[in-house]
Amino acid sequence: MKILVLISNVPDTTTKIRFTGDNTAFDAAGVQWIINPWDELALTRAMELKEAGGVEKITVANVGEKITEATLRKALAVGADDAIRIDAPAKDAFFVASQLSKIAGDYDLILAGIEASDYNGNAVGGMLAELLDYNSVSAVSGINMDGDKFVINREIDGGSQVLSVTGPLVAIVQKGIAKEPRIPAMRGIMMARKKPLNVVEAVDAHEKTSFVNFELPPPKAACKMVDEENAKELITLLHEEAKVL
């Protein structure tokens, strides 16, 4: 069995969000780039499955420009066997999924994150599944193999389920898929330098959405303070002033 883990390259989660060019573009100056947290957990789970046996190879893939290679190297250092970078800016989710569909056909299991922490698209995994005509399971919080089947835990609105699904499959993962992300060890970092990182040319595809501009939320008014000894006053304020009780 071969697993493909999709990797989105995103700003560190503590990055202060700013925009440039009249709020038309994200200001990437000084930003630390990381593997999207969900993708990091997906990769961790893929490693666990490989260690349990039955997985031949784990490939990581990204659609991005040269700058994303550092993030792919990190994924190799965590333990992926090889990496693919499709050389194009990630214009929109449909463009990205179209690129990925050209390299994803050989894999039995494709893992995507539920959303990238930058533009919160919630899109690429499902679009890729549709382009490949594979089934997909979303909000996946656990995945195991049982012969040729995947046994999956997923969250549904109002509860959770355990499913069996046959592959090939796109699993779109969230919290719970792995406990803690694996951090690359020194040995992993050394080995990653020798692992293949293949750069693939992009195919023609049209994006369907574009960002007109960005806005920051309006600054909050100062927090209104209530005295600890007189906490009941808070309830009155919430009732009469804020009108939320």
Add this chain to the structure above:
Amino acid sequence: MSILVYTENWDGKFKKLSFELVSYAAAIAKEMGLDLTALSIGNVADDELNKLGNYGASKILKVENDKFNSLDNKALSKAVVAAAENVGAKIVVFAHNNLGKALAPRVSVKLNAGLVSGVTELPSSTSPFVVKKKVFTGKAFANVKVDAENVVLTFAQNSYEIVETGGSAAVEAFDPQVGDADFSTVVNETNKITGKVLLNDAEIVVSGGRGMKSGDNWGGLEELADLLNAGMACSRPVSDEGWRSHDEHVGQTGKIIAPNLYFAFGISGAIQHLGGVSSSKVIVAINKDPEAPIFEAADYGIVGDVFKVIPQLIEGVKEM
């Protein structure tokens, strides 16, 4: 031509979310001079379906086929596409919840549509179609333009006022013609969360952090939540420690919620925590540290000990 809105049901019933969603879709339909059709898959009685008319749906396509109960993503998205084609939908609207997020991307590919997920407002323009969505986990918004024939949206709950129109809808049975080969999901087990206000539905959320000190001190918060009919939530370390169950964890790596009122008890307000709650209408913080960053995000605050404050709030609510 029409707009299609996908309305999920829970054991045959719609929720407030469904009505908010239909109201939102109806407002777009009105703006664009289109009809609004609601698609309902599952066993929902006609008088329940008819309720959707009161929020602006003029037609309801009902699909009653138990095979869809497995929520197979491939089969369900085929059914939605069939319905969209049946009514000539230019726009398909889903809720931005687990099922909506699962189906919308697939449907957008099939309909050659641009997808915008997590929209929070009506489109600012319909030609070209431009709509606002959350980005950077609520830390910013983007105005997104769709350059495609059709549009698929997922709508972020609690961002639109429910509007009752007094209208009614015609219910029509619909067979989307999805073949057996499209179903490959077998459900072995379903666990429903019962007896609790679901976090994603709650208008008020009571949340605790590491300041609650241990898993044994939550009686007061539970009582407060009960009185307010509120959902319970917690910060990540609290669920990591096992003080509360994982489905209560909110934040960037947990649930993302946007209630009308969010109470943070003993939560410092780390950026990853705020990512999950900052879209709440009103945030209240109770923290003994006046410098805690949560106060920068909060609308109301008390600098003080949670264990002194909670009983007073309970008393205050009881007197209300």
